[in-house]
Every structure is written in C-alpha cells, then in structure tokens.
Amino acid sequence: MALHADVGDLKAGDFDCGSPSNAPPLIEARNISKAFAAPHGEVVALRDVSFDIQRGEFVSIVGQSGCGKSTLMRIIAGLIPRSAGSLTMDGRQIDGPTGECAIVFQAPVLLPWRNTLDNILLPLEFRGVRRAGDVARARDLLQTVGLKDFANAHPYELSGGMQQRVAIARALIQDPQLILMDEPFGALDAMSREQMNQELLRIWTLAGNTVIFITHSVAEAVLLSDRVIAMSARPGTIAEIIEISLPRPRDLSVINTPEFGAYTQRLRRLLNAEGTMF
C-alpha cells in the first residue's frame, strides 16, 4: 500500500507528523462560499469556509443536516463549482473533477450487474489505465477490507456493511491523493456502524491516505480523526477546528477514556450553541 509520503519532498523537519508541519498542505481552502439559486432569491449554503488539510491527515467535518457538509464535499471533489473563494489541491486550483479524489458515498453505489471484483476495478476502467497487475491489486484490497472470499459475489448477496467495504476498496484502488467520505456509515445500524469504524481505523492505518470524513456523529468524528471541523448551519460556516490528540493506533476502547468524553462534550456543546434552530 502506498504511504503518501513523497520521498522527494522529505526534509529533516518533516518527520514530526503529529502537529501541522511546515510542508505545504494538500488542500488549501480560502473563503469558500456557495450560493444556490432558489425561488425567493438565493440560498447561501456555505460562507467564508477556510481550512487546510495536510497530507496523510484524517479530518472529519461534523454538523447538523443542512449545514452544507455535502455541498462542501462536492466542491472539494470538483463536482460542483464554488461561488467564491480559492481552493487548491497540491497548489493547483480545483475547477472540476481532478481524478485525484475518490468518493465514498452514503449509499455504497455499487453497480448491481457487476460482482465485487469488477466493481472495485470500475474506476481503473474509467481511467482507461487497466494493467496486468490490477486484478491482483483488487484482490489484495478485498483482503484488506476483509472480503477475501467474496470476489465473485454480487452486491445483492452482501450486507450493507460489506457493500460499504467494497466501496472503500473501490476508493483505495484509485490510489487517490484524497478520499472523501460522505456519511459512509450513516445508513448502517448502530452495531455495524461501530464495527465499520473500527475497520476503517485499521484500513486507514494500512493505507495512510488523506481522508475527509463527513458525518453528523460527534463520537465517530472524534474516534477517527486527527482534526475535527465543526460546522454550523444556515449559512454553513466553520464554528471551530479541534485537534484530537488521542494516541494512535486507536480502537473502540478509546471511547471510554475521559479525554474522549471531553472532546465529544466540547463538540456537542459547540454544535448545540451554534445550531440556533433547536
């Protein structure tokens, strides 16, 4: 698995990975705004959103429904244009899909006529760069996500959690600069969700990709992330960015520590204070 440390760029100072380093960030968002046309004038979905994402970082965006999280994700993916502001990946402005971002949606979005293996290979077919080693790599990824024996199964034969693992493998095979996850476990029951969180921690430790993870679960965000971006709604703005300095590797036991409780409490208070609607 590629660990996204570009060897050419490494300098002596870059090895303190814990804190934001001096290396240029992968994503630089400056004053992003987005307004949609609506029957009565405009609806402002995002206003003056600014943040950096470092390489190899796991960053969550939390907020209530309607705070513009998904809009923000689609803007970062280049799927929809922003109304104002600057957004760069690797120093280049994002003005459309770059092919460097893999998306994991809330629904698995697997193609039902393809088996697991062919679903994972789909992005490579789209890029037109299928090579000899691809099938072997897809099988490796199946093993990584714990579905070694399901290469020939069709999506309808898999549970919701298993389908979402396939979607994660489909993102990883693109070897993307950035993985965008839009409430990927939102449709799962509580038990599967906890299990998938643990799985994601394990997989991410192996893969080491940069991840932006969108969720409305505060606990999920704290458990998984290096930093949490808390958003408030109407219009979507950043309330605060919180660094989560819980030790890694983490597992579910971290939930019972007082530090974890302090983080979640702080985030909840923040989101409640900002969510003036309720």
Added chain:
Amino acid sequence: MVESAIIDAPASTKGRILAQAVRRRPHVWLSPLVFAGLIALWWSATDVFGVPAYVLPAPEAVLGSLVAGLAKGPFDPSGFWLHTGITVWEAILGFVLGSVLGAGLGFALSHWRLLGQVSYPYIVAFQALPKVALAPLMVVWFGFGLEGKVFITAVIAFFPVLVNVIAGYQAVEPERLELARACRASEWATLSKIIVPSCLPFLFAGLSSASVLAILGAIVGEFVGARAGLGMLLMQYNQSLELAPLFAVIVILGVIGCLMNYIVTLFERRYCYWARR
C-alpha cells in the same frame, strides 16, 4: 430421514402432507379450477342450453378445428401453420425494428438534451395518435405484402420501448454519474458502463409491452389487406360465419402472445438478473 419417513408413512399421513402442501399454496389448484369452470360454463351454454353454433361454437368443435388445422402440412394454406408462420414473422420483424429504433432514439433524445426538447412535442403528439389508424395507409404505400405489416407493427412496438428508455435514463442514480465524473470517465464509458446497464430494467419493461403489442400490429395490418396470415383468416372465417375455426385462430393468437412475452422474460432473466431483488 425425512424422505424415508414420508415413504414409510401410512396413507393417512401422506394424505395429510399433501393436504398441507395444497393448503399452503392454494393458487396451484385454484387457478386450473377456474379454467375448468369456465370451460364447463361454455360447454353447458352450447351443449345444454343450446346457444346456436353461429353465435358461440361448442368447445369440442373449436378443439376439433384447432387439431384439424394443425394436422395440415406446414405450407398448406388451408391449415394454420403457414398463416401462423407469416403472422409471427411479421410480428418479430416489426418488434425488432420498432424496439431497436425506440431504444436507440430513447438514448439519443435523452443524451442530447436539445434534440430531446425539440422533438418531445412531436413524440407526445404521435404517441397520442391511435397507431392502428395508419394501417389502411400502409396498404396504399406498401401493398398487400410483408412490408406494410412490419411497418405498422414497428410503429406500435416503438413507443413503449422509447418511453421506457427515456424514463430509465432519467432514473439513473445521480451518485452513479457522480462516481463516473469523479473518475473523469469519458462520455462513452459513462454511457456504456453506467447509463445503458442502469436502464436495462426499464428497457425490458418496454420490450415486454412491445412483444404483446407486436402481435396486435401484425393482425391489424392483415385486417386491412393481406393474402395470408392469421388476421386474414380471422376476416375470412368471420365473413363465412365459421366460428369454430375463428375461435381456434384466437386461441393460437393467445398462445403466440404468451410465447413472445415469455421469450422476452427469458432474456430479461439472462441479462437483468440483478434487478428487482
């Protein structure tokens, strides 16, 4: 163990198991019972209450002419095979032509928005037209041969396929398209790997309707002018008030319709097995 228990069981136990099976799936015996009941009603109307044969032929007379007509050689114009073959051929050619055009145009009009918007009012207007009204014109244009029947069948089979493909195109999950866009898929790859397969359940729904309508098209085409075919036979028997063979032809038409629909279903199971689960 279970099987041997059934085999060794006394007759009363076997009977109970059978009774249980029948109780669990009552349609298995209710459905044939309805058929038998209808035949009995028909038989009593003709053979007991004496409804005259020029109004309603007896079931045994219909069966008799059916057997007699099918016993003739395959190229004998006084038998049923030749006419069946001609009508089925017209229906199949028209069905294939109409479906291919309907599906092709459906994808084209959906893909090129402007083309779709420009032609939509004409399609709606043409669809509102009762297509069988074109049948007499077909005789003028194409004469009494095959072409006219194929044309009218194609026109009738065209619309359900077109409409379903357009609906299918619009129903493609937006996330599937976003997935393709995020991977910078080419237009052709998006169409062939995402859109067309996503539309297959809709396409088959259209083909299923079209397969039944195709027979209708062929028969109407033969009504207005033909030298052979089951539609022509119907007109002939109608004029000579020979109702028994007329009923026999109707039975054959019913069987053809079911068969064509069944063949479409087989294709659907083969190529669209993943849908509706």
